[in-house]
Amino acid sequence: MTTSHTSRAFSIRRYTPELGTWGKLTARDSVVRKLDWILLLSCLALSLMGSVLVFSATRNRTALNHNDEYFFFLHHLLNTGIGLALAAGTIWLGHRTLRGAIPILYALSVVLALLVLTPLGATINGSRSWLAIPGGFSLQPAEFAKITITLGMAMILAARVDAGDRPHPDHRTVVQALGLAAVPVAVILLMPDLGSVMVLGAVILGVLLASGASNRWILGLVGTGVVGCVAIWQLGLLDDYQIARFAAFANPSLDPAGVGYNTNQARIAIGGGGLTGSGLFHGSQTTGQFVPEQQTDFIFTVAGEELGFLGAGLIIVLLGIVLWRACRIARESTELYGTIVAAGIIAWFAFQSFENIGMTLGIMPVTGLPLPFVSYGGTSMFAVWIAIGLLQSIRVQRPLSASR
């Protein structure tokens, strides 16, 4: 490697040519070659579709877009770029490196979540789940908690198993893992950000399932959830209007001015789209701003109205591809830790997507959850791309662990 070009005559021709940067990236065992490109491109496609839909939804919203019709469009692209960078960073660090930093990350996310409850927190749409940070930005710590809970639980549950001590996590480990999850869940419940709590519930369930924890834990957890819901309903812990608001997704007339209005307008927008939609930027519901929160929680209605069944279906198909690749990564991971992390991410993406699209279609209650990659929102975008980075990292590092 020290040969200089000036002494070419004495140089020895190397058996293998020195690799250039491109060469390095494309080498058979390089990180780039080992990446799941289908997963990556699907996520990128979703993000780019999202940016166009966000643009369509916010072009006319002069009250929001600071009189710059490209404001949200450019910010969405910027968020996607930052997300990509975060994913790359995650891959570069590797999930195993991160494993050591989990306690710090976990503590950080809990502190951030707690900060929301202090005067630093900001209330948007009745939910105090935002953290105002200098420079006019805001963070949603609950999004990071989804990652740290997954990682934290995976670390605890997989530790003994990956070490080969036990085939499955024992009860004590499960209790420890649940205890770890309970802290941020409780904080987020206090905000209250019920949507995120629901996602975290799904994540915890996914993590426990993938960890191989005893069936009793799974059934117990599901049972507790069901009993809890029934208790809240029966014990009258909620006011009638809250129940009406919850049920309005199915029957908009229960809360015609509130959630029912959203549900109804969302359904009209999507239903009006038909097979091929009214064409990008030509949706009357979208142009007329009849659907509230359309660039964030109700972004799917823009696709439904302007791109029709084909466009909205494409989003579902792309999400399907992402989840299929993630499932593959979970299956092929050689360590339980990787499997659990992947399963947590699958549960997170799947449930959040289902809940978000389901509420616009009127089959799920309305909660403030973004659609991964597509909805406008920095924190959410960063979180899902970090998750993609983790998935890629699990895949990339598989041969290493295999050759261990």
Place this chain on the structure above:
Amino acid sequence: MSNLPETRTSRVSVRLIAIQILVFSLLLTLGGRLWYLQIRNGQEYANEARSNHVQQVIEPATRGSILDARGVPLADNQTRLVVSASRTELLKMKDDGKAVLGRLAKVLGMSDKEIRNKVRLCDSKTPQPCWNGSPYQPIPITDEATTQQALQIRERSEDFPGISAEPTAVRRYAAPGDANTAQVLGYLSPVTDEEINKAKNSRSPLLRSDQIGRSGLERQYDDYLRGKAAVTRYEVDNLGRVIGQANSEKGQAGASVVTSVDARVQAIAEKQLDQAMKDARQVHDKNTGTNYKADSGAVVVMEAKTGRVVAMASNPTYDPNAWVGGISGKDYAHLTGKDSNYPLLNRAIQGQAAPGSIFKVISTSAAINAGYDFNGHYPCTSSYSIGGQVFKNFEGEGHGDISLGRALEVSCDTVFYRLSHEEWKKDGGDKPKKDRHDWFYKTAHQFGLGKETGIDLPNEVSGRVPDRKWKHDFWMANKAGWCEQAKAWPKKKDFGTKLAREGCLEGMKLHAYDSINYAIGQGDTLVTPIQMATIYAAISNGGTLYDPTVGKAIVSPDGKHIQMIKPKSHGKLPDTSKTLRQIDSALAGVAVRGTAAWRFQGWPQDKIPMHAKTGTAEVYGKQTTSWFATYTKDYTIVMTISQGGTGSGASGPAVRNIYNALYGVSPEGEIDPKTALLPKPQASLPKIEGDGTIKAQPIKPYVLPSPSPSGSPQ
């Protein structure tokens, strides 16, 4: 590699597969639901989306004017400051807008209750005042707001949510030259939901904001007057901001209706009718021992050759402006209450009474058609008796044997009693023959009685010819009640029970006394002033019965299209021209030497031949009805006053004064063409300017040439 099988236990593998299945079934659910919404029910939602974002802005059309024969507006529009309240906005408030209405009451100087009543909705249990228009439309509270009040409301709009104060075109009934013309013009009120539904698919669908004509010309020509509202449909966003325009409909102002009414003549007719009734109330009635009540009256001035109405007055009357901008409770009670004497009724077409002696032209025609000679000799005895019943001549005097012409002149009842009684006997009397002629009844029908004249005003009544068929039908309808009441006989022997008993037993029969009373227009016969005007106009014009018309032409708002309303006839009098000439000269005799002569003293008969017939109809339990039917070759004037006394006595001076004004005749009988208002009927339409406007000279109330022109009786 070696420890892989240990970590990847079958439990975890199974669980991963379960997760995968769960995830994909969730996605499938979404796909299925998406298909259901977009493909299966897509059309439905697309329609809903369309209606979601279109808002209609309705700009009501300017209602057309109603003009008199010379173009003077009897009804037009005026810009006023209208304060209105949106019910939907008020109901959104916690106290249903009570506080806002309270504040509004203070600003407008009205009582809280008055305002609350105005904004409540009409239903079967809610008395007027109430709003019978659409609840989604602003409800007018007053159209008489001052600029000061409107400014107060607008500047403090935060104190008055749902209240607006806007300049709005409202109907004005200007009463030019004091010609009120109330019952002829009619009035407007807001359209009801029912009417909107009914008119949905018609040529002129109604809008929620529309006012429609409820009576008179406003109702008759509503389709023309209303025009078409401009509807602009905007595509709007969720906050109602306009983001585009959808298909819109152009508006069109309403057409104007030119009438044959001359406001000046109308004003005189109204004033004279009112004066005649006031005068009648000063006259003592021997029969009842009190002064005449003169509770109501009507006068019709008609062009004899066309049936066009030059003036039509009904008394008691009212101010049609009371309806503009929603009627107040007090006004409504005043107009429709039990004690109101119903000023909304147009008694010229809706008031019916026995005609008395003005019916004798029909009896005369009937007699001639039955074969009697006009110039024959008929005994005018002082009374006529059958089977113990005595029918007196009106004033009880006899005139010897006289012709039918003379019988008309002196209004001899007994001549007609006899003729009618004879005809009744010829027809079989109590046992009617099959091939009977019923001359007297047939002739009445041929003169157009018992049927509407077809005047272009709504709700005309038909009157009644009490022929054998009517008698039978009436008995069938009432015998149950009569027979029930008659059961009290003979314990109870009052007049009512007696009548009921007779009705029960013999009510189906046309009795001799029925036919005798009938011959002089008494008994069950009912006529309207407009029917009698039509008949006397027909005698004047040579026998044509015209459908009377008030509307003369419909002029489009740009003045380019003029639709003339041509006189139409509904029949000919059943008289030969010879008979008509004979009757005509007899009626001239009435004015010269007969019962009306004392009212036409000094009339220039040679220049303007006057014809007249007086009538005094007796009504059971009431004072006599005064009738006065007159005509020249151009005009017919019929006046009636209920409980007003004799024909010539009560109505004579008023009718003469109207003629004086028309022809410019002084009380002494001098003709001054300069003071004549309308010596010839107005044939041409008022001048229509190039831009469609119609200009007319403002008119002043007409002042009669002499302060006491009525002349003294005899």
